Amino acid sequence: MYVGSRAVAEDVAAETWLGVLRGIDGFQGRSSLRTWIFRILTNTAKTRAQRERRSIPFASLGDGDDGPAVDPDRFLPPGDPAAGAWASPPRGWDDLPEAALLSAETRSVIDAAIDQLPPTQREVIRLRDVEGFSSGEVRALLELSETNQRVLLHRARSKVRAALERYLSEDTA
Amino acid sequence: MSVHIAPIACRELVELITDYLEGALSAEQHARFENHIAGCDGCTAYLEQMRETIRLTGRLREQQISPDAWVELLHAFRGWAST
Numbered sequence: 001m002y003v004g005s006r007a008v009a010e011d012v013a014a015e016t017w018l019g020v021l022r023g024i025d026g027f028q029g030r031s032s033l034r035t036w037i038f039r040i041l042t043n044t045a046k047t048r049a050q051r052e053r054r055s056i057p058f059a060s061l062g063d064g065d066d067g068p069a070v071d072p073d074r075f076l077p078p079g080d081p082a083a084g085a086w087a088s089p090p091r092g093w094d095d096l097p098e099a100a101l102l103s104a105e106t107r108s109v110i111d112a113a114i115d116q117l118p119p120t121q122r123e124v125i126r127l128r129d130v131e132g133f134s135s136g137e138v139r140a141l142l143e144l145s146e147t148n149q150r151v152l153l154h155r156a157r158s159k160v161r162a163a164l165e166r167y168l169s170e171d172t173a
Numbered sequence: 174m175s176v177h178i179a180p181i182a183c184r185e186l187v188e189l190i191t192d193y194l195e196g197a198l199s200a201e202q203h204a205r206f207e208n209h210i211a212g213c214d215g216c217t218a219y220l221e222q223m224r225e226t227i228r229l230t231g232r233l234r235e236q237q238i239s240p241d242a243w244v245e246l247l248h249a250f251r252g253w254a255s256t
Contacts, residue, residue: 018249068188070219075184084182089215093225101229110230129230135195146197154191161226 012048016041034133038141066118069158093168106167113163117156124149125156181205186216190223 019040027036074088093101100106114122114130123142127133133141139149181189186209192198193206210216 014249021249068184069190070184070187072184075182084184086183086213086215089183090218090222092218092221094221101225102232106229107233110226110233114230114233125230129227130233132231132234150191150195150197153195154188157191157223157226157230158187160230161222164226164229165222 008048012041012045015044015048019044032137035137035141038127038133038137042141066155069154070162090165091169096168100168106164109163109167110160113160114156117159121152121156121159124152125160128153129157179205181209183209183213183216183219186210186213187219190220193220194223194227 016037020037023040027033031039074086076082076085076087078084114125117125120142124138124144127138127141128135135146135149135153138144139146142149144152186206189198189202189206193203198206210220
């Protein structure tokens with residue numbers, strides 16, 4: 001996101017609510033309420049980030065080299081008659097108790113995985129999967145093309161899945 | 174009438190998951206995807222893991238905000254509501 005720490009993020013959340021409360025009378029209903037609140041949030045966060053001299057222009061953030069969704073070693077190598085098929089297939093999680101999936105520890109694994117993502121991926125997965133914004137809303141808010149939004153979401157979700165798989169398999173081993 | 178559908182490797186399929194879930198695959202890709210999934214336990218498990226990942230990520234939102242932040246917000250809200 002735009003700000004670096006949880007404490008700053010909480011400040012930004014509080015400032016955002018203040019902005020919402022101050023501005024609600026002027027809300028014209030031309031955008032959805034969610035979108036309107038989110039604009040206040042991004043503006044608050046950007047202002048705050050500038051103040052902290054840690055502002056990074058969103059559009060210029062590259063995501064660096066990104067590997068494939070799944071470690072290539074988990075597939076049969078080229079030359080094998082079944083090259084590209086699973087060598088070490090994933091196991092379903094449906095035998096795990098819901099309580100384990102929803103535990104605080106599992107949450108912290110997801111949280112940590114999201115925190116480690118490159119900034120644009122982190123922002124897209126937070127908006128789409130944590131906050132529940134639609135792809136159209138996220139594209140408008142972050143000024144992303146349809147394809148870019150999807151690629152960023154794919155990379156982000158793939159990494160969170162991999163982190164969960166690592167954690168859940170060591171947990172049941 | 175049978176239509177020939179080019180097969181797809183598991184390694185390729187995992188890169189199409191988000192496009193599949195977002196409804197962004199072409200009709201032909203969609204058919205290849207479903208054709209593969211229908212006969213592949215590994216990819217079926219992978220797709221289920223992705224769906225679970227999305228569901229569990231959605232639960233993060235219920236995370237508590239700190240008590241201090243709550244108090245501050247409540248004060249702000251009460252102040253606003255009484256004007």
